[in-house]
Amino acid sequence: MTNNINYAIGKNGGESPIVWSPNACHNPHLIIGGSSGAGKTFTIRQIINAFVTQGVTFTVIDKHGDINDLDHINDYNFGYGLDRGINPLSILPYKDYGGPEANALAFVGLLNELSGLHRLGPEQQNMLHNALINLYRANGIKQEDVNTWTQETYPDLTDLQRFLMHKYKKLLVGGKDDSKEMDYLYDLYKKKKALEKLERAAGKGDDVKDKILATISTLLQKYEDYLKMGILNDKDFLIYTNPRGLLAVKNRIQNINNSGVFVKNEISLKNSRVIIKNLEDEQKKIVTFYILKRLLDVFLKARYSEHVRHYLVIDEASFFLDIPKISNLITRIVQEGRKFGLGIILATQNPLSFNSDILLNTATKMIFSVEPVIHRLVSRAFGVDPSLLKSVMPRKHCMYSTKAVNNGAYRLINRL
Ligand SMILES: Nc1ncnc2c1ncn2[C@@H]1O[C@H](COP(=O)(O)OP(=O)(O)O)[C@@H](O)[C@H]1O
Ligand SMILES: [Mg+2]
Numbered sequence: 001m002t003n004n005i006n007y008a009i010g011k012n013g014g015e016s017p018i019v020w021s022p023n024a025c026h027n028p029h030l031i032i033g034g035s036s037g038a039g040k041t042f043t044i045r046q047i048i049n050a051f052v053t054q055g056v057t058f059t060v061i062d063k064h065g066d067i068n069d070l071d072h073i074n075d076y077n078f079g080y081g082l083d084r085g086i087n088p089l090s091i092l093p094y095k096d097y098g099g100p101e102a103n104a105l106a107f108v109g110l111l112n113e114l115s116g117l118h119r120l121g122p123e124q125q126n127m128l129h130n131a132l133i134n135l136y137r138a139n140g141i142k143q144e145d146v147n148t149w150t151q152e153t154y155p156d157l158t159d160l161q162r163f164l165m166h167k168y169k170k171l172l173v174g175g176k177d178d179s180k181e182m183d184y185l186y187d188l189y190k191k192k193k194a195l196e197k198l199e200r201a202a203g204k205g206d207d208v209k210d211k212i213l214a215t216i217s218t219l220l221q222k223y224e225d226y227l228k229m230g231i232l233n234d235k236d237f238l239i240y241t242n243p244r245g246l247l248a249v250k251n252r253i254q255n256i257n258n259s260g261v262f263v264k265n266e267i268s269l270k271n272s273r274v275i276i277k278n279l280e281d282e283q284k285k286i287v288t289f290y291i292l293k294r295l296l297d298v299f300l301k302a303r304y305s306e307h308v309r310h311y312l313v314i315d316e317a318s319f320f321l322d323i324p325k326i327s328n329l330i331t332r333i334v335q336e337g338r339k340f341g342l343g344i345i346l347a348t349q350n351p352l353s354f355n356s357d358i359l360l361n362t363a364t365k366m367i368f369s370v371e372p373v374i375h376r377l378v379s380r381a382f383g384v385d386p387s388l389l390k391s392v393m394p395r396k397h398c399m400y401s402t403k404a405v406n407n408g409a410y411r412l413i414n415r416l
Pocket of ligand 2: 040041042315
């Protein structure tokens, strides 16, 4: 591996080109800002092709599917039919990463952040969390025993979907082909519903006090009968409290899973371009979250490195930053990645979407032409002279700043 990797950006008057050398900077991270058509993706392509031949590896998240023509990089067009992808339910077997519990929390939390429309209520989040823990358990993965966290294959979203369906049926199907246990559960649900109805009536002022007490006493009797069946270890009754809510949780997982990419058969992230253009927005964000998480988790356990060994590239990064869990991972990579040789390259049409932690921890910035309406704000956020911004032409120029040179003062670079 070469320590001194270089990318020639263009010229600034003189004969010799201005060169970006990430390993000579405070950190290897790069922000590329500029409006549509300014030359961001073109630059990303050049940087990857330059560094990959100098021994650096890459994971590229390609939102538009236009970072093509990359040398030595495997393309994975995420979507149905690829039969490969990334598994949100896989776990790294390190105690400090928290195992099944931490993974379940992260998954439920991410779903919660993703969509206001299909937001799961607290009861549903609880059911999903419990289902995840039970699914892990059913696969021999136990929170209390870190040795069980290692598996050939972890359950995936199809397993989760089936598991939820199974629980749903178990709650709903009364008797007939099923065991006696079902009859009791079904009866319990009917009585519980009746009680709820009575309580609502009581809330409206109806005199149903006696009926409520009678129902409670039958409910208690039924529950006692149920427990006497010797199925004390069947806690489903207490966990999956609401069949309709459970069905909604199952449908939510099914909806995410219909992309076919949250599967056991995972792609290698080394020298990979992950094309997410054919996925739904929500699925794009889930894929990106788990790629970020996986890279950060793996690199935090890697050996210390003076030089950047791997780059994560995210084009159209602003799209992902409205999800706090993703923005948090990006922030952690810019803060902690350097020590372990993990760098990040972020391109965006809206350079104003980065939080100050990301801006402060990214040593190098390239600002291409940006819309005049945001000149003033970009100038303030990035510390670049607004009058210089006016002279930046799409594709022809960019403003370049790296902390290592001239204390980060911007220079106008001629790209051609
Ligand atoms: N330095 C350059 N030299 C030649 N063509 C360029 C250069 N920069 C960009 N282009 C071309 O301009 C078009 C828009 O560039 P692109 O990188 O896709 O913009 P962005 O990603 O910022 O929207 C593309 O066709 C690209 O090939
Ligand atoms: Mg682009």
